[in-house]
Structures are given as structure tokens and as C-alpha cells.
Amino acid sequence: MWKIMWRDQEIEVEEGSTLGALAEKVQKEYTHEILLASVNGKLAELHKKVKDNSRVEFLTAADKPGFQTYRRSMVFLLVKAIYAVAGREKLDKVLVDFAVSKGVYVDIRGSVAVNEAFTRQVEAKMREFVEERLPISKRNVSTDEARELFGKYRMYDKEKLFRYRRVSRVNIYSIRNFEDYYYGYMVPDTGYLKYFRLYYFDGGIVIQMPVQNTPEEVPDFVPGEKVYLCQKESSKWGEDLGVDTVGDLNERIVNGTIGELILVQEALMEKKIGEIATAIAADRKKKFVMIAGPSSSGKTSFSHRLSIQLRTLGLKPHPIAVDNYFVNREDTPKDEFGEYNYECLEAIDVEQFNQDMTDLLDGKTVAMPTFNFKKGKREYKGDTLTMGADDILVIEGIHGLNDKLSYSLSPENKFKIYISALTQLNVDEHNRIPSTDGRLIRRMVRDARTRGTSARDTIAMWTSVRRGEEENIFPYQESADVVFNSALIYELAVLKPYAEPLLFGIPTDCPEYMEAKRLLKFFDYFLTVVSDDIPKNSLLREFMGGSCFNV
Numbered sequence: 001m002w003k004i005m006w007r008d009q010e011i012e013v014e015e016g017s018t019l020g021a022l023a024e025k026v027q028k029e030y031t032h033e034i035l036l037a038s039v040n041g042k043l044a045e046l047h048k049k050v051k052d053n054s055r056v057e058f059l060t061a062a063d064k065p066g067f068q069t070y071r072r073s074m075v076f077l078l079v080k081a082i083y084a085v086a087g088r089e090k091l092d093k094v095l096v097d098f099a100v101s102k103g104v105y106v107d108i109r110g111s112v113a114v115n116e117a118f119t120r121q122v123e124a125k126m127r128e129f130v131e132e133r134l135p136i137s138k139r140n141v142s143t144d145e146a147r148e149l150f151g152k153y154r155m156y157d158k159e160k161l162f163r164y165r166r167v168s169r170v171n172i173y174s175i176r177n178f179e180d181y182y183y184g185y186m187v188p189d190t191g192y193l194k195y196f197r198l199y200y201f202d203g204g205i206v207i208q209m210p211v212q213n214t215p216e217e218v219p220d221f222v223p224g225e226k227v228y229l230c231q232k233e234s235s236k237w238g239e240d241l242g243v244d245t246v247g248d249l250n251e252r253i254v255n256g257t258i259g260e261l262i263l264v265q266e267a268l269m270e271k272k273i274g275e276i277a278t279a280i281a282a283d284r285k286k287k288f289v290m291i292a293g294p295s296s297s298g299k300t301s302f303s304h305r306l307s308i309q310l311r312t313l314g315l316k317p318h319p320i321a322v323d324n325y326f327v328n329r330e331d332t333p334k335d336e337f338g339e340y341n342y343e344c345l346e347a348i349d350v351e352q353f354n355q356d357m358t359d360l361l362d363g364k365t366v367a368m369p370t371f372n373f374k375k376g377k378r379e380y381k382g383d384t385l386t387m388g389a390d391d392i393l394v395i396e397g398i399h400g401l402n403d404k405l406s407y408s409l410s411p412e413n414k415f416k417i418y419i420s421a422l423t424q425l426n427v428d429e430h431n432r433i434p435s436t437d438g439r440l441i442r443r444m445v446r447d448a449r450t451r452g453t454s455a456r457d458t459i460a461m462w463t464s465v466r467r468g469e470e471e472n473i474f475p476y477q478e479s480a481d482v483v484f485n486s487a488l489i490y491e492l493a494v495l496k497p498y499a500e501p502l503l504f505g506i507p508t509d510c511p512e513y514m515e516a517k518r519l520l521k522f523f524d525y526f527l528t529v530v531s532d533d534i535p536k537n538s539l540l541r542e543f544m545g546g547s548c549f550n551v
Contacts, residue, residue: 002052012535020046032060032215042298042398046188046492050346061215062299075185081125086112098231102219119200133191137174146170157428160247183431209395230483234424246525253527277309292400293419294469296442298486298539302398322397324369325353329376343468354408360387401476421487445498455502459512493529
């Protein structure tokens with residue numbers, strides 16, 4: 001018998017036992033189904049054999065790695081079912097494109113009619129596979145063999161991806177002879193994948209899946225039209241340029257045309273900002289430009305660039321940071337963990353903000369505050385503001401779209417902008433890059449540069465940041481007049497040399513190591529772009545440094 005440690009208890013297992021067999025023994029101790037294991041601090045799939053004297057912990061979909069494993073496995077099941085229903089010969093591409101509601105939008109291309117009836121057939125086939133509990137098998141092949149394999153399967157994005165891989169071997173997953181490649185771990189069999197619903201939507205299929213805090217509940221499908229259209233436009237733009245996957249981006253780097261791609265993307269972003277400024281200037285009743293978005297969306301740089309565009313149209317913009325209206329630290333509400341909650345609306349002196357904005361609209365001179373983050377107090381240093389006919393306030397803060405922040409201001413005086421880094425690049429056709437990963441990497445690089453915050457601390461606080469976004473930002477995104485995508489198609493290749501040393505600095509024995517290891521593996525897909533060619537006014541400079549703005 002072998003001995004392993006689980007929850008600080010010593011358990012005896014038979015030699016050769018799998019982690020799955022051990023999971024069955026302790027499943028009753030978990031609220032949710034066990035999907036994945038951590039062995040001596042490293043993730044492992046349940047088909048792996050237990051090793052003597054190991055320390056084992058189990059993960060469910062309520063844990064981030066388990067949740068990612070569930071969603072990844074579910075996408076594999078969906079792709080398998082689409083191929084089974086349509087037939088490989090009728091499919092040109094199955095593109096797992098971007099997040100919609102709490103699911104993922106899938107674009108199916110070929111000579112198959114994608115409609116409600118097809119969607120129901122695919123869902124029925126998935127349910128059938130779940131009932132059959134088909135094993136999800138894994139085999140290890142050489143990178144050259146993988147390229148040849150996916151070329152034969154006409155999954156050309158994967159073939160191109162492996163052209164630029166340094167590793168000599170890769171893992172290929174299969175469900176009943178249907179082979180595919182996925183970035184990350186899988187559940188042992190299709191029987192684990194019980195919770196999902198499919199929706200026919202805008203010519204494609206959306207697979208709606210549970211969220212992490214309720215792993216057995218599939219939320220209602222509530223697509224945000226404005227954000228969806230922005231994502232769709234960004235995805236199409238990348239595809240039109242021939243750069244919608246990491247393999248495409250690496251190809252641009254290798255053939256020397258990455259500089260042109262950077263200039264084209266930056267020009268497009270400037271054009272979009274100019275169009276927003278024109279829409280604002282067209283209505284002189286608009287006196288308050290309210291900008292909100294999740295962490296690391298580039299709100300500050302965007303505000304500066306928008307202000308420049310407004311100046312070209314004869315307006316006089318004044319930046320206002322809602323953070324300057326924080327209540328003093330001792331008056332800040334605390335969350336359920338006893339920590340100061342700077343994300344909630346109650347952390348803002350809403351009354352004073354509204355009084356100042358109303359006075360400015362009435363033509364009065366107002367003393368403007370500055371928040372001293374070191375002292376945790378609001379200060380007045382003699383800065384005043386008076387608005388004339390051409391003056392306009394560009395107000396940036398996480399609550400900008402919440403009318404409770406600006407309750408005294410008439411809707412006719414407000415122009416609302418939602419900004420987020422909605423990543424338009426995929427690893428390949430079946431492996432999308434979550435926007436939250438792009439924002440986490442941005443924040444990690446920026447916080448290390450400007451605040452001396454370690455990557456470990458940034459990762460540790462990210463769950464709290466995300467919780468604040470779910471409560472205070474995402475519910476209001478569809479109330480915006482305009483949705484702006486700040487993601488740059490080339491940015492991860494630029495941020496790679498900044499982020500990797502930070503991630504390597506996370507000790508292997510701390511809880512954040514798993515996430516660091518995942519991100520380091522993710523960066524292995526990318527070749528590097530040197531930062532010299534990035535314009536000084538680029539939103540990316542807010543994170544990597546060297547911006548011409550005070551950010």
C-alpha cells in the first residue's frame with residue numbers, strides 16, 4: 001500500500017491507483033463533483049496514477065482551475081458533436097469565437113445550414129455523448145506529427161500554431177476517434193459535462209455554461225447586444241487582416257510585417273476615437289462624458305486620446321477622475337472579509353460629486369479635489385474649474401455608467417462610453433483567449449512598474465477585482481451610448497517579455513503558482529515583438545511604460 005496526504009490526513013491507497021479512484025473515495029467531502037487534482041502543487045488529470053508519499057488536493061468547478069477544465073472540456077464536446085452532426089466533409093471551420101452572456105459564441109462555416117433545427121440536433125448529440133460517458137483520451141505526439149495530423153483534419157489554424165512551437169511534443173485529446181488540441185487539462189470522460197444549454201443566435205451557436213460560484217446551474221441566456229456587436233466587429237476586423245489567431249500573428253512577426261500591422265491597428269483605434277468625439281460634439285447639450293470599464297481597460301489613456309480629438313472639434317475637455325471623490329479611508333465601507341471595499345459606490349462621496357457637477361453646469365467656479373492615496377484623504381490644493389460654452393468634462397471611473405453616481409445630472413447632458421479590452425485574438429480555432437487573461441496580464445505589468453506590486457499580489461487580488469466588476473460595471477455596460485474595444489491584436493506578443501520575469505518570480509510553494517504556470521505556458525505560444533515600434537500615445541503604453549500621457 002502507498003500513503004498519500006489529503007487535507008493533512010494520511011490515506012492508504014493501492015499501488016497503481018488513479019487519482020480518479022481516490023477522488024471517488026473522498027467525493028462525499030466535496031460539495032461539487034471533483035474534476036481535477038493538485039499533486040504536490042501541480043495540476044494533474046484524474047486518469048493519472050497516484051504516487052507514493054504525494055500530497056493530493058482535489059478541485060471542482062468552484063475552483064478556478066476546475067472551472068476552466070469544465071469549460072474547456074465542454075467546448076471539446078461541442079466541437080465533437082458539431083462534426084458528428086454535420087460531417088467533417090461539410091465543415092470548413094468551427095470557430096470558438098468570443099464570450100456572449102455566460103457562454104461562448106461559435107461560428108460554424110461550410111456547406112451546412114446552421115439554424116434552430118441544427119442547434120437542437122447538436123445539443124441532442126451532446127446529451128447522448130454525456131449519457132454514454134465516453135472517455136476523453138490523451139496521447140503525446142511530436143510537434144511535426146501534430147502539424148501533419150491537423151493539416152489532414154483541415155484544422156489549419158492548429159497546423160500554423162505548431163509551426164512556431166519550441167516544444168518537441170504536444171498532447172492530443174480524443175473523444176471516440178475525434179482528435180483535437182486544447183490548451184489545458186480535461187475531465188476524464190463526457191459524463192462529467194452535464195450542465196449546459198445551446199442557443200441558436202445570429203447565425204451561430206452559443207453554448208451557455210455555469211458560472212464558478214454555481215457550478216450546477218446554467219444561467220439564462222441574456223446577450224448584451226452592444227458588447228456583442230463590438231466583439232463581432234473586432235473579430236471580423238482581425239480576420240479581414242488575416243490575423244485572427246496566434247499562428248497568424250507569429251507569421252507576421254517572422255515575415256517582418258508586424259510593424260505595418262501595429263500602424264494599421266493604431267490607425268483604426270484613432271479613427272474609432274475620432275468618430276466617438278464627432279458624435280459627442282454633434283450634440284452641444286452633452287457636457288459630461290462618462291467613461292467606465294473593468295480593470296486595465298486603458299480608461300486613462302483613452303480619456304486623454306478622446307480629449308485630444310474633442311479639442312480638434314473646438315471643444316475644451318477637462319479630465320475628471322471619480323477616484324478623487326473617494327471618501328476618506330476611515331469612512332470606506334468594508335467587505336465581508338473585513339477589507340476596505342474601494343469598488344463599491346459607497347466608497348465615493350456621491351453627494352459632493354453631484355453638487356460639484358451641478359454647480360459646474362450652472363457656470364459656477366468649483367474647487368476640485370485630489371485624493372491622496374498615501375494618506376487616504378481627499379485634499380484641496382487650490383485647483384478650480386469653471387465651465388464655459390465650449391467646456392466639457394471627461395469623467396472616468398468604474399461607476400461612470402451607473403446613474404446613481406450622477407443622479408442629479410440630466411440624461412441629455414451625459415454621453416456614456418463603455419471601454420473594455422475585448423480580446424479578438426484566438427490561440428487557434430477552438431482555443432479562445434479570455435479577455436480577463438489579457439486584462440490580468442496588463443495589470444500585472446503596470447502594477448509592477450508603477451506601484452511595485454508583485455505578480456503574486458496582482459494574481460491574489462484578481463478574484464476580488466473580478467467580483468467588483470461583476471457587481472459594479474458589467475450590469476451597466478449596455479446602457480452605454482458607445483462600446484469601445486481597447487484590445488490590441490499584437491499586445492500579448494509585446495507584453496510577453498515584461499510579464500514572464502514577473503511570473504517566474506512567483507515561488508512554487510504559494511497558491512498563485514498554478515496561475516503563474518498557466519500563464520507562462522500560454523506565453524509559449526507567442527513570439528516576441530520588441531516595444532520600440534509602439535507609438536507613444538498607444539493605450540498599451542499605459543501598461544508597459546513610455547506613454548506621452550501622464551498615466
